[in-house]
Amino acid sequence: DTEVTQTPKHLVMGMTNKKSLKCEQHMGHRAMYWYKQKAKKPPELMFVYSYEKLSINESVPSRFSPECPNSSLLNLHLHALQPEDSALYLCASSQDSSGLFNYGYTFGSGTRLTVV
Amino acid sequence: KNQVEQSPQSLIILEGKNCTLQCNYTVSPFSNLRWYKQDTGRGPVSLTIMTFSENTKSNGRYTATLDADTKQSSLHITASQLSDSASYICVVRGTNSGYALNFGKGTSLLVTP
16 A cells, blocks of 8 residues: 545535544555645645654644544644635655655645635 | 745646656755646645656656756656646755755646647
8 A cells, every 4th residue: 555545535614613634544654744735836834743743843823733643644633724724735654754765755635625 | 945946837738749847956965856746636646756866767758857966857748648737846855854845836737639
């Protein structure tokens, strides 16, 4: 299995809703990432999990709450989002996060989130 | 500051024609460079990954080149198909940058009948 699977593919939520995005990989990768991508822009890093521990939080508002239940799963819990949070949310994984080795980066197909 | 610049910003070509996309970077020390294809509303899909010692790598109709001395890479698409219409993103990883990826802004390619 060489894929990163994200669910759901599409999500519409109100500003008072609580929802979660899910990401799963079975490649044995020990680093997992959440990115946010607005239309016609490159992805922006939100969170990095390394060996199931949060190692990087790129000053993301607290209405986004990541969780890594085990080495294969990564969740992003959403609460009280704003319309400007509407974007494509991408999960990615890599062998590790050190960058010292030429390990690939695998992206999921994304969740298109619309906040109304 | 590590930068990745891509050109052209957008490109329209006729089906069956070839095209070449460019990527210049300042990331140093360099670890690897990857070209991704991203369809609208979908996640990026890796086309090739190149390390310092590699000059050329092919994946079907896609051929990537790398000149690590001049810090330039190109992606050549041969005999384009309508399904090649997408954004092509150059991503560079440095050896000292850990988790960080340096993304280009992408080239938007439209292949027309």
